[in-house]
Amino acid sequence: MRVALFLTCVNDTLYPDTGRAVVELLTRLGVEVDFPMGQTCCGQAHYNTGYRHGTEPLARHFSDVFGEYEAIVTPSGSCGAMVREMYPRLGERARAEGRGDALARTLAPVVPKTYELTEFLVDVLGVTDVGAWYPHRVTYHPTCHGLRGLGLGDRPRRLLEAVKGLELVELPGAEECCGFGGTFAVKNADVSAAMGVDKVRNAESTGAEVLCAADNSCLMHIGGTMSRLRTGMRPVHIAEILASTEEVPAV
Amino acid sequence: MSGRERILGRVRRALADVTPDERPYEEAVARGYLREHGDRTTGRTVELLAENLADYRAVVHRCTARELPDLLMRLLAGRGSREVLVPPGLPPGWLAAADPVQVHDRTADTAARLDQVDSVVTGCAVAIAETGTIVLDGSPDQGRRRISLVPDHHVCVVRVPDQVVSSVPQALERLDPTRPLTWISGPSATSDIELDRVEGVHGPRTLEVVVLG
């Protein structure tokens, strides 16, 4: 099976290790991965900040770059939700503005074949034990767009539970937002920071070494807060845990 | 232009983009929800009513028709009630054994007068098991709304199984919207202090429900 990795602009620029982990993991599971070099950004930040018209060219570009692939896999719940949940809305709104069906038709093909990584593993590949080894105490934060947008449910948890050596501990208040929220983090910095601190304090209370999530945007916020509070905990993307093996362990 | 015409005009302009739905209302709104929750015997429904009433701090008693006058006598005596309000159509035998002076609600009586009465005894129109609710509709055995409101002690007699339904939908089917209705689920309460429930504010602070059957 040949799939396109939609890494997202944030991961490409700031978290290349996550990208490498996805490639290693999927390759190990027999999937042929391509990284279309034309990819940039799904437009989530534009859309969520109110620049819907400015989002449209980015969505069209996404469709151009990824339209031909069998499946599109992304290690980001929020970018996955952007394509799956919001692209259809972009088309509907354009239609409502009297601009016809063109945008809806352009975007339609990528919507159903875009998968968040854990969804792709569990639903498409049908695996929960990916042969990973990660000898650490880990707590899992289900990010909002993964949890409530895409409905990832217990997929990430099932994947983590199958990792050898990994001790999964319950995060109190797990389903509460970490406070990132894209531009919310800077437009409402005080509230965002307070939410981040509460999330980190909850994470600390578990005694875990690692807080794991399936979205690096949230982890950037949580990790930045951990670093500022000098907690000694680390944020790690779930792909990096699932890619880790006894032969090639994650650092 | 009158406020009426202005508002209706605005509504119509606001809906210019909307296609009217001309299906009959009951077709347009699908009701996939349940008429009642769970499958119970009548006996079990009555028990559920009692449980849910008690859960919200109503005091529940059960008795037969023969035992009712004595029970009401004891409940009123237990409160030390000197006066009891009586709706115009309360079955005459119910208070046959009761000691307090029976006060009839007269239009000329002020609310302040009713405030001096210790207790009130009423029947009810329907009771809802799933929510622990009794509904009064101002029938002669219940009287006007103020009599079950101002006294601090309300004794309500529910005839089972006739007056008990399982659910809110079943209760609405039985009720007449042209009558003034009061739905009562436990004694007066508030969640206004720290969002936690405390019983006892303006309505009767003691609600006793007699399940008669």
Add this chain to the structure above:
Amino acid sequence: MSGTFVGMPAFPEAAHDAVADPTLRRNLRHATHTIRTRRAKAVGELADWAELREAGRRIKDHTLRHLDRYLVQLEESVTAAGGTVHWAADADEANRIVARLVAETGESEVVKVKSMATQEIGLNEALEAGGVRAYETDLAELIVQLGKDRPSHILVPAIHRNRAEIRDIFRTEMGAWGRPAPEGLTDTPAELAEAARLHLREKFLRARVGISGANFMVAETGTLVVVESEGNGRMCLTLPETLISVVGIEKVVPTWRDLEVFLQTLPRSSTAERMNPYTSMWTGTTDGDGPRTFHLVLLDNGRTDTLADRVGRQALRCIRCSACLNVCPVYERAGGHAYGSVYPGPIGAILSPQLRGTGSAIDASLPYASSLCGACYEVCPVAIDIPEVLVHLRERVVQGGPAVRQGNRVVLKPAKGHAAERAAMRAARWAFAHPGALRAGQRLASRTRRLHPRTLPGPVGAWTGSRDLPAVPAEPFRDWWQRTRGGKDGTR
């Protein structure tokens, strides 16, 4: 991109102090977490919750879609049952109507049931200006009124106060309004409730005019419904001779039967009860029982403007349960006052800018008062997609566009204060349309990474005030990919 947002608007400033107030944070956290758990349990009892929610959504949508028809039907039913219907296009008109109706009774005081609509229009202040004193009788409203405070929650307007603060307000303020607090009043909730009972009872017993809102109005029967807990509602609806109800036009439902949905979803969503202690239903007037005169004031005040918005109109489904406030992480930390409206929390963030327009600093900032986490949508008993409306209103703020204000079509200009952000978004869009440029930027960042500090001054300080920046990697992913997987066309 964190450095590009200037013109920090009003909500963040208002929230700043709340976030830093430990008592307030504790009060809100305690209250919202208590109710959250209990709501989940109450909702979990009903196997058909999803179906009830869907039916509630459909009833409200259908009603809004034919709102003119149902309002006319309601007017006929209420009139036939002995009531008088008035129509108020805005707050001023509603206040004038109520003031006139009170003046006609010759009374100089009224008792009030907790009502969002009358708070929204500032009725108490308007009556006060005409020499009429309005007594709030809901416990939390009483606390707010005595404390010369503002409401901070839809259901529990004094949620920001803990029991000790409430005791202090009762001790110092009750005397000026009537019966003083009992000697030696403690802060146990039961004693506080008792103090309110004694204080208000004399007012109930002498009241000749009651003012209320309503949770529902049934078009086919003309029935109004008030859902409450304490019995103050029953007092105000039953004892006075004249009853005036001020109700938003969106509160109408078509049929009697529709109540079977909302009387199941509202109590469980708001106070987490199977059923609230008291629900009153009345249809016009009843001979010999309750008020002899009944007036219904139907209020628009921005609702038809909201109705005109294809995306935003779903906010009119709201049944004011406040479940969205109780689960909202932003509300929990910013408190209700920061929303600058009687409608705080997520629903307020979409309702206020629609009812009032996005012209003021606070209204233009409310759509951003959310991390879009979606918890509000998940608990909403009428399925209002609050995040969708928030994003839509952000669009109205930054892009402008067509809208309806006071019944007139207008074209809004993009808001000021977003110019830098708009420019940054445009630049980002250009870069994202030109992968080569994006790549050049990434490489530049990587090459200079040793020079990047982990904290920065200026606008980026909004991020680094509380969080470190991530380290920029030695190379972006795409360089690694190209290096190791062969050089495909890098720009496509």
